[in-house]
Amino acid sequence: MKKFALAGNPNCGKTTLFNSLTGSTAHVGNWPGVTVDKREGVYKKTPEHVAIVDLPGIYSLSPYTPEEVIARNFILDEKPDCVINIVDATNLERNLYLTTQVMEIDVPVVVALNMMDAVEKNGDAIDAKELEKRLGVPVVKISALKGVGLDELMQRAYDFSSQERKGATVLKDSALAHLIGDVKIALDGQDVANPLFHAVKLVEQDSIEVEMHKDTVKMVEEFKATFSDDVFGDDFEALVADARYKYISKNFAPVLKRREEDKFVSTKSDKADKVLTHKIWGIPIFLVILFAIFHLTFSEDFLYLGAIFHLPSLEDLGLLDADGEFLNFGVKLLACVYDGAVFSPGVIINKLWNEILVGELFGWLGGLVEGSGMEAWAVGLINNGIFEGLAAVLSFLPQILVLFLFFSILEDSGYMARIAFILDRMFRKFGLSGRSFMPMIMGFGCSIPAMINTRTLADEKERTATVRVIPFFSCGAKLPILTAVAGAIVVWTGAGNADLITFSMYLLGIVSAILAVLLMRNTTLRGDTPPFIMELPAYHAPQFKNLMIHLWDKAKHFVKKAFTIILASTIIIWLFSHFSFAWKFLEDEEIDQSILAQISMFLQPLFTPLGFGSQLGANGWVFVVAAIAGLIAKENVIATFSTLAACLIAGGAISGAGLEVEAEDGIDAVRAMIDATGIGVPGLIAFIAFNMTTIPCFAAVATAKAELGTKKAFNNTLLFWVAASYVIASAVYTIGAFPWTIALWVVAVAAVVVCIVLRNKNLAKKGA
Amino acid sequence: MGVAEVLLIIGCAALVIGVIAASIVRKAKGKTSCDCGGNCAHCAGCSHIKK
Incomplete structure (x- = not known):
């Protein structure tokens, strides 16, 4: 072929x-x-x-x-x-x-x-x-x-392709033509393939060629010693580039006939860029666009119409019966669109998916299992272990797709490239170029391709810093954590809006990444910020086919992962939560004696400064298990919550909560655990922050290992992720729970900054 | 323990072992799990481990 x-x-x-x-x-x-x-x-x-x-x-x-x-x-x-x-x-x-x-x-x-x-x-x-x-x-x-x-x-x-073709160069009239010819003859004599190409590159003193043809390069160096161009001196690479462009301008460019030869025509892209890449308004516009995306995906009060006009709930309208159930199927459908406020498109699609499809399906399957006559442990394994875990993860699929639809539109339209451009000015101050923003933004999808994309960064230290902060950009797998915890906070407190919480957590990730880069580029990864030159592509309307391909791939992969890694993980979680160290089977009400609970309780004090450790009491170990399960795949966090919450409810451990964890909703699982543990909002936000910034999933860790190259860089990266997540989550928790601690954090940060400045001054002195 | 329970245990064990084995095989082939779209047939993104 x-x-x-x-x-x-x-x-x-x-x-x-x-x-x-x-x-x-x-x-x-x-x-x-x-x-x-x-x-x-x-x-x-x-x-x-x-x-x-x-x-x-x-x-x-x-x-x-x-x-x-x-x-x-x-x-x-x-x-x-x-x-x-x-x-x-x-x-x-x-x-x-x-x-x-x-x-x-x-x-x-x-x-x-x-x-x-x-x-x-x-x-x-x-x-x-x-x-x-x-x-x-x-x-x-x-x-x-x-x-x-x-x-x-x-x-x-x-x-x-059937014809033989010999290389040809446009440099035949350049000042270096003779030298190129001589080098080519020398390489011909050595039976080197593609002699013309290698000759030109050798004359340019391309580092790879110099290494490959050490003997022949002497010819170039000898010539160089006797040569000097009026403009470029003996910079042969610049001379060759100049000769190429001159040839192209003179001989090839005339084939292009412009509509208006002498007049610069401002395109629609140029006009849009005047606003979108404005040096002052560019970043605020980006933040507004980002917030609009989160509002359209997560808000249960579209355009805040419910809050502004105090719209009545379904209960106020008399559409619920005495038990609080919907009067008929029509009301159930209406509840997917409106309940005291019109929902955003993402929430509407999610509610339809969960109420009409996933909820009904898993409810029906659960009923079948219960009526099958299987033993209680088997019913528990299937309903609480498998179905709860699967349903909790799958319940977020529509919102994930809606969010990625918006991200794909931004990417396909050409706006993402502009964000790199407008952020370059800010990033440069922190030691990164705008180019490193592109892998970071890819991290919103998945850390793995994002880490691979750092290959476009020429500077090794910039690349290492970028790989390390990519997991801070919340990937698709972390969305269920964000959505479930944010949703549970809103349901529990009855205040706030999920879009504000998710948007804030995304911003927290970005700000943490910037601060971490600032720290690294001034300490262990010091170096000059490389120049950033990027061609801004013309804006174009996103291609429907491309968008659908993106979404289809995302959905396919998400479902595949749910039925393999997540399903296997929930089975293991259920197994280890129902057996003691003596390998005795435990009923649901005894799972606090399980292997999983005992190990997690042992580790629980470590998480106390983060707000989800020893202070949570008897059932607090569930948060530790969820955080650890997230290391396999981040979707596991909510799957674990659902599985264990269902077991705890079945065992009566949290019956006092008065809650029923429904199979179709991960939000209820988190809410049940809130009631069961008494965790506060600061602890919950810290839990999200920890999961967002800690060691990513196994697959991303393997990718980081491959991309970073050295074992030392990889080990330092692991250490960095653990330390960063611990510091960020404990800062979030302590400031949220005890506002006065902000003073301590300010002092600590100031002390670190002073130490770094003094150290760098000292190093600069020594260098001078 | 009835047939259904035995089948459930076998099914769960097969799934867990299958997932672990598949991930070991993928790693040996130089591939890894990835959310980049899952179009592995045309993607060399994961095979970087081989290089």
């Missing part, structure tokens, strides 16, 4: 083209750097099937970051039959810079002029035939997004 590689600048549409050609559903985002590793698929419309390899985006073949090395090594070492160079036609000159480098390799190259629809929409035109003549390789106009020109592209690439 032939193998074609897709190469091009970041955000030029490679992955969109890859998905269109192979029918894949790889993640596509409207910002540079989404793809950090190669991935393969198969195109089947050519006479022979073709393997398509999607490479990370690169600006040149002189690699600076790990993902650029991946792209370069693939083209050079794996020897694809053809390289399809995707060029963003709306940025022709800059994209052709990479083209001139790819063309120096002895491989068939086909140029795909992508985003031609946008070029034509702007009223511009590109003479593809003329460009093909000047480049000497096939050029095909396409629109990967709309699927235009793809078959022609593949057919021409397929035909061209």
Whole structure:
């Protein structure tokens, strides 16, 4: 099978083209750097099937970051039959810079002029035939997004891949042309593959080439000693880059005919950016957008209409019977949309899902099990262990999807890239560039791809700091914790709104990340902040197909995880909560003597400064179990709550609470545990903060280990997560429970800052 | 203990062992659990452990 590689600048549409050609559903985002590793698929419309390899985006073949090395090594070492160079036609000159480098390799190259629809929409035109003549390789106009020109592209690439092609360079008129020629002859003599490409890179004194061809590089150094350019001196890399751009401007750029040659036309994206990336209003606008998302997803009072107009509840309207039950199915449906306030779309979908589907389904299944005649322990295992845990986790699926729909819209529209841009100014003060924000924002989805995405950061210390704080950006798996605890607080206290609590917790994560970075970059990970240059992609309307792919993948994975890892975990939790160390089976009312309870009670004092330790009394160990179970997968926290709360209620341990934990709702499980333990709001918020900032799930820990490289860096990272979560959660709890302690925290922080400043001054003196 | 209870125990044990075994096999293959979309067939994101 032939193998074609897709190469091009970041955000030029490679992955969109890859998905269109192979029918894949790889993640596509409207910002540079989404793809950090190669991935393969198969195109089947050519006479022979073709393997398509999607490479990370690169600006040149002189690699600076790990993902650029991946792209370069693939083209050079794996020897694809053809390289399809995707060029963003709306940025022709800059994209052709990479083209001139790819063309120096002895491989068939086909140029795909992508985003031609946008070029034509702007009223511009590109003479593809003329460009093909000047480049000497096939050029095909396409629109990967709309699927235009793809078959022609593949057919021409397929035909061209059978031909042998020798590398060609645009540097033949440059001041270094003779040197490149001499080096190429030397490399030819050594039977080096792709001699022209290596010769040019050697002349640029590319670090990888210098290492590979130590003997030949002497030729360059000798020449360098006798050479000096008026502008660039002996900086050969700059000289080569300048020569490429001059050639492109003179020979290739004229194929682009602009609608209005001499007039700069302000696009809609430019106009939007004047507001959205404003140096003062940019960050407040971002926070308002973020809050709007949380309001639309979690608020039980849409636009606060209920609070403003004092709308009547269903009970006030006489729609409930004497027992507080709905009068009929219509009222039950109405209760999913309104009860004293109109619910936000996320809450409406969630209530419909839970009341009509999950609740009914698990209620019916539970009834079947109870009537099956199985022994009491088996009924308990299925109903309290399996169903409660599963239902609690699945009950949050709609809200998770609604939240990720909004995040996907922000990403696909191009706004996420703007956030990196507007945050760069602030991040820079803390020792990070705006580039590191992109992996962090990916952390809202999942820490694992976010940690992998840190490969786009060239500075190792910046990368380590970013990997460490990524778990602070609450991932999808932590959402059930946030939603359940926030919901329980609102139900319990009868005050506040879940959207405010969840939004505040997200902000707490972001602020904690910034403070942690500030601390690391001034102590163990000191170093200069690397410059940040990022191309802002044009805004475009989010693609419905992309959004649905994102949501489908998220839902599929969430459900799969619920029926595997979470289900297995709830079974184990139930098992260890019903057996003593003497391996004696315990009834529900005896589970405080179980292995799980005994171990958790032993560990409970450790969590006392965090508000969910010894002060919670007899049933407080449930919080410890939940926090520990979260290390396997964060969804386990609420699954554990539900399983153990159901067992405690069945055993009568918390019967005085007057609550009935319903199978369809994790919020009720947390509420039952609130009543059972007497934990206060500060303890609950501290519990969320601890779970948000502590060691992430096993999978994320394994990824961090692989990405950090050294054992020392990994061990320090584990230590950092434990210490950070402990300090943050205890600060939240103590300040919330005993407001006067804020003075102690201020003094402690001030002392740390003074110590760091003095130490750094001392180090600077020694350095000077 | 009836047939249903025995089947329940076997089923639960199979699930727990299966999940643990699958995670060991995935790790040996250089993959790991991930919420990045789950499109593992086309994603090399998890195979970084091999490198």
